[in-house]
Amino acid sequence: MVARETKVAEEESGRRLSLISAVIIAIVAYLIFLSVVIVPLQGGAIPSTTVLEKGLSESTAHYATSGIPVQDVDIGNMGRSAVIAFTMLIHIVFANLHVGGAWVIAVTALLYFRYRRMRYKNLARSLTLFTLILFSAGSTFAAGGMMALIALFPDLSMNVFHLYWWPIFAYFLLYGVVIILLFTFWFAWDRIRPGVHLAIGFGYAASVFIQTVTIDTLAAGMLTPG
Known part of the structure; x- marks a missing residue:
């Protein structure tokens, strides 16, 4: 039975x-x-x-010969900086846990498939579920931070998207890759071959790392003097 x-x-x-x-x-x-x-x-x-x-x-239209007016959010320079700091620093906390947790999950799953000890499996599954929650929360603050950056610093945003278009494009493209690999890794437990499952896990961890590198490319450029 x-x-x-x-x-x-x-x-x-x-x-x-x-x-x-x-x-x-x-x-x-x-x-x-x-x-x-x-x-x-x-x-x-x-x-x-x-x-x-x-x-x-x-063109001789007014908008073509003069600057397009930008809606000013009247909260002052300190207020605008505080909004960016609040949203992005919280996002970074989630992101750091996500980056490190991805590799811990992949290695723990490898240990389970190698030694077949249930404690490794339970740890890997628990961390995967925890990472799913982290990813959702962290992505929310990332989207909020991006919206705040565009709304509060329109000129800076225009220059950032112009100068760092390809890193930003790769960053958001990798969002889709991470989502597919992470959710497949979670829902495919005990349903696919161990080798394929591990490949998905390490692919997910590598995608998260590369995604972090792309956004750090932008940050490093902005923080470089001159």
């Missing part, structure tokens, strides 16, 4: 994993099709400034 229930549970888990895999494959295929076929056909690879270059250069 127990063996039959175990077999049924394994079959159900296999079907769920197949469904999750199918959804991920469909999303990836859609993004590839969108990038390779749809975007080029719609002229999406051509910058809008190139398309409108002639019209912009000949």
